[in-house]
Amino acid sequence: MNKNIYLNTARLSATGLLALMIAACGSDNNSTPTATSSSTTATSSSATASSDMSSMSSSSVAAPMTTAISLNFDDMSPGAVPSGFNLTGTGVAVVEGEGAYSGDLALKVSGSELSYLSMADFTGTHWGRLYYKNTQKPATIGEYSHTTLVSGFDNDAQFRFVDMVAAPDSATDAGKYQHLYNTEPNDISLEGPYDNSYDGEWVCMEWSVDTAAQEFHLFKDGTEITLANFGTQSNSTDLAEAKSYVDETKTFAMTPIPTVISELRIGIQNYQGDEFTFLLDDIVVADARVGCEVANANSSSSAMSSEMSSEMSSEMSSESSSSAPSGPTDAEIAARVAAGKALYADKGCAGCHGANGEGGIGTFPAIDNTALSYDDLDAVITNGIAPFMAPCTSPSDCGAQIADYMWVEFLGKTLTADGGE
Ligand code: HEC
Numbered sequence: 058m059n060k061n062i063y064l065n066t067a068r069l070s071a072t073g074l075l076a077l078m079i080a081a082c083g084s085d086n087n088s089t090p091t092a093t094s095s096s097t098t099a100t101s102s103s104a105t106a107s108s109d110m111s112s113m114s115s116s117s118v119a120a121p122m123t124t125a126i127s128l129n130f131d132d133m134s135p136g137a138v139p140s141g142f143n144l145t146g147t148g149v150a151v152v153e154g155e156g157a158y159s160g161d162l163a164l165k166v167s168g169s170e171l172s173y174l175s176m177a178d179f180t181g182t183h184w185g186r187l188y189y190k191n192t193q194k195p196a197t198i199g200e201y202s203h204t205t206l207v208s209g210f211d212n213d214a215q216f217r218f219v220d221m222v223a224a225p226d227s228a229t230d231a232g233k234y235q236h237l238y239n240t241e242p243n244d245i246s247l248e249g250p251y252d253n254s255y256d257g258e259w260v261c262m263e264w265s266v267d268t269a270a271q272e273f274h275l276f277k278d279g280t281e282i283t284l285a286n287f288g289t290q291s292n293s294t295d296l297a298e299a300k301s302y303v304d305e306t307k308t309f310a311m312t313p314i315p316t317v318i319s320e321l322r323i324g325i326q327n328y329q330g331d332e333f334t335f336l337l338d339d340i341v342v343a344d345a346r347v348g349c350e351v352a353n354a355n356s357s358s359s360a361m362s363s364e365m366s367s368e369m370s371s372e373m374s375s376e377s378s379s380s381a382p383s384g385p386t387d388a389e390i391a392a393r394v395a396a397g398k399a400l401y402a403d404k405g406c407a408g409c410h411g412a413n414g415e416g417g418i419g420t421f422p423a424i425d426n427t428a429l430s431y432d433d434l435d436a437v438i439t440n441g442i443a444p445f446m447a448p449c450t451s452p453s454d455c456g457a458q459i460a461d462y463m464w465v466e467f468l469g470k471t472l473t474a475d476g477g478e
Contacts, residue, residue: 125180126342129353131160139174142323146172149324158188158259158338159354166206166325167193167334169443173324179209179342181268181316185218186341186349190259193334195443196436198225204333205239205326207340209318215241216314218264218273223331224251236262236282238273240312247284249275259338261349268316279349331443390465390472397462404449406459414467421445425467431477434460 128139135153138144148168157163166172189206207219217239224230230251237248253260263276275282323340327333339351385393401407406414409421416423429437439456441448449455457476464470464477471477 122343122345122347124341124343124347125183126176126340128164128340129159129338129351130157130162130164131353133162135162142174142176144173145175146170146324148172149174152336155192155336156190157336157355158190159351163336163338164323164340165192165334165336166323167332168325169327169330169332171324171326173322173326176321176323177319179318179321180344181209181314181318182266183342183344184263184265184346186261186263186339186347187219188259188261188338188349188351189219190257190336190338191255191333192257192336193332193440193448194223194255195331195333196440197442198223198231198331199443200225200329201228202331202333203239203328204331206323206335206337208322208326209314210320210322211315211318213242214312216266216312216318217241218266218275219262221253222248236275236277238264238275238284242312247273249277249282249284253277263346263349265346266314268314271313273314332441332448385472385474393458393461393472394465395462397458397460398466400449400455400458401462404455404459409445414463424463427463427468431460431464431470434463435476 126141130139130151133139133151135151137151139151146168148170149164149166149172151162152165153162155163155165164174185207187207195202202223202225203220204223205217205220207217209216209218217237220237220239221234222237223234224232226232232254233251234253234255235249235251236253237246239246261276261278263279265274266272273284275284321342323337325333325335339354341347409418410424411417414423414425416425427434435456437446437456438449438459449459452458460477461472465472
């Protein structure tokens with residue numbers, strides 16, 4: 058078993074406890090010692106050439122591997138665009154301090170529009186690997202919500218390599234999403250099961266495309282996802298078969314992947330206008346499988362300690378503004394309520410819910426009688442509710458501050474050290 062142990066710093070509790078989530082990223086298909094050491098070598102050597110488009114080969118692998126793209130974002134400035142890429146839209150940025158998978162920086166993609174990094178002339182036959190983490194999903198999902206993170210374009214055809222569909226709140230699979238391979242035209246899908254939840258963990262996705270054989274394979278955390286549900290067929294990962302499939306009523310035809318894809322896109326595309334936010338890190342495209350191992354993942358003590366300290370300081374500053382150590386004094390409560398009241402006015406909440414949450418404006422609901430718990434109030438305000446209510450993430454504890462105000466002034470309840478009850 059090829060284990061890649063990594064540490065994921067969870068939010069610190071008020072008492073300063075750090076929860077370490079240990080996850081294994083293994084692959085039965087990539088489990089021999091030779092494969093492990095070669096993929097590690099190739100990944101770590103290409104990581105030093107991060108954001109450099111030059112091809113690299115590793116001397117220690119049996120067949121030399123060419124790395125076309127290797128992005129861990131760590132030698133970039135926050136906000137910069139990786140060299141070799143063009144930026145489209147405003148929802149893509151290299152960010153620091155949000156808990157990268159490796160090093161300090163990751164790519165953050167967000168929004169409901171097309172927003173992506175674009176690169177030209179990208180080889181059709183390839184292996185890809187990336188880590189993603191869903192840091193925010195819409196509070197409500199009204200219909201199946203389709204989001205693409207990585208895709209190739211060739212004229213009008215699009216090949217969605219890292220693609221996902223979230224089940225609506227009304228479905229049996231509510232709260233879950235699937236991975237799939239999807240192509241345009243005709244929106245043809247080879248789909249995985251709805252067995253992923255929004256748990257805030259980093260996920261390793263690998264994919265492979267062979268244009269000669271017209272085969273596509275998808276892996277999550279090292280294990281292949283069985284892709285099915287193409288039209289009325291099932292278990293088809295053979296794109297040639299998919300392409301030849303003709304349904305009398307639908308005339309589907311899956312577009313074959315060309316040997317050169319004219320454009321590669323890394324970012325976000327959502328087809329329902331839902332506002333998702335993801336972090337992406339450690340993106341590699343090569344002519345062979347690199348596996349999920351990342352040389353400088355945040356499992357080394359030095360990387361951990363720098364991440365811990367940055368997480369800790371941001372967490373502590375936000376804690377200190379929204380929760381007193383224990384049994385807040387009247388003055389502290391008054392300060393928290395006043396800060397939340399100011400934000401409620403600044404953020405335009407009154408425009409829909411009324412100055413005192415009394416409602417009566419259009420069809421927007423009153424919120425002075427909400428049955429939500431303190432934590433749910435915080436979450437709803439922080440994450441927003443599409444399509445009307447935008448997320449409130451500035452300042453980072455916007456949700457908690459306004460929840461403080463609503464809790465006391467609207468609901469007449471008591472604030473505690475770390476919220477309300
Ligand atoms: C553009 C109009 C609009 C604005 C601005 C807006 N909201 Fe809302 N809000 C809504 C709508 C619509 C709902 C109900 C959504 C639903 O139930 O699907 C809602 C629901 C809520 C709820 C959930 C109430 C419950 O009991 O479930 C809370 C809390 C809330 N809003 C607080 C706020 C706060 C705080 C702000 C300002 C940061 C804000 N809203 C800004 C339209 C708005």
